[in-house]
Amino acid sequence: xxxxxxxxxxxxxxxxxxxxxxxxxxxxxxxxxxxxxxxxxxxxxxxxxxxxxxxxxxxxxxxxxxxxxxxxxxxxxxxxxxxxxxxxxxxxxxxxxxxxxxxxxxx
Amino acid sequence: xxxxxxxxxxxxxxxxxxxxxxxxxxxxxxxxxxxxxxxxxxxxxxxxxxxxxxxxxxxxxxxxxxxxxxxxxxxxxxxxxxxxxxxxxxxxxxxxxxxxxxxxxxxxxxxxxxxxxxx
Numbered sequence: 001x002x003x004x005x006x007x008x009x010x011x012x013x014x015x016x017x018x019x020x021x022x023x024x025x026x027x028x029x030x031x032x033x034x035x036x037x038x039x040x041x042x043x044x045x046x047x048x049x050x051x052x053x054x055x056x057x058x059x060x061x062x063x064x065x066x067x068x069x070x071x072x073x074x075x076x077x078x079x080x081x082x083x084x085x086x087x088x089x090x091x092x093x094x095x096x097x098x099x100x101x102x103x104x105x106x107x
Numbered sequence: 108x109x110x111x112x113x114x115x116x117x118x119x120x121x122x123x124x125x126x127x128x129x130x131x132x133x134x135x136x137x138x139x140x141x142x143x144x145x146x147x148x149x150x151x152x153x154x155x156x157x158x159x160x161x162x163x164x165x166x167x168x169x170x171x172x173x174x175x176x177x178x179x180x181x182x183x184x185x186x187x188x189x190x191x192x193x194x195x196x197x198x199x200x201x202x203x204x205x206x207x208x209x210x211x212x213x214x215x216x217x218x219x220x221x222x223x224x225x226x
Contacts, residue, residue: 001169031210032210034211034212034213036152036212036213038152043202043216043217043218043219044144044152044202044213044216045216046207046212046213046214048212049207049210049211049212050210050211055212055214085151087151087152089152089154089212089213091210091212094157094164094166095154095166095168096142096154096157096166097154097168098144098151098152098153098154099151100151101151101152
């Protein structure tokens with residue numbers, strides 16, 4: 001089975017900072033990757049699909065890139081409302097494994 | 108608007124069974140793949156099971172294979188998860204989620220139903 005890892009597991013940044021989260025698959029998954037945001041006590045929200053396509057209604061400060069085994073989620077200018085845990089998820093071979101998550105908070 | 112409403116959670120003893128339901132509305136249920144995802148308290152998301160739009164294909168995470176069964180009734184716009192031989196490690200909030208399309212992601216989620224497996 002393909003395993004998903006994320007780094008870092010947590011980070012603290014200042015408002016306005018550029019934040020980058022990395023997701024790695026143990027085998028190539030083309031662009032079959034999604035990113036989610038989960039705020040404390042809330043349901044996960046789809047941010048990015050097909051590795052780089054922004055879901056409707058998601059602020060443009062969020063972007064995704066990558067293919068194969070290495071992917072990134074970037075927040076171009078961190079806002080207070082972005083405090084959350086971010087998960088990547090692979091979409092292939094009938095297995096939809098999530099990464100372990102990256103918790104983002106404000107310094 | 109799209110709505111997914113889970114029900115059926117509760118407290119159950121180890122080894123017993125529970126059936127979760129997810130009532131869908133606001134979209135053509137029979138056109139979408141559906142999934143169950145769970146989250147133990149303070150832990151990350153774990154995909155549990157999926158079913159194609161027409162029920163013809165089903166997939167499971169290894170830890171529930173042979174114990175859980177996903178199914179759907181497209182005439183009633185309802186998704187199910189039959190959970191047998193429950194274990195303490197199955198304790199979690201269970202979400203149903205809609206797969207938005209090919210390589211699209213899970214674009215709508217229910218609010219979740221809590222399953223506690225405890226003696």
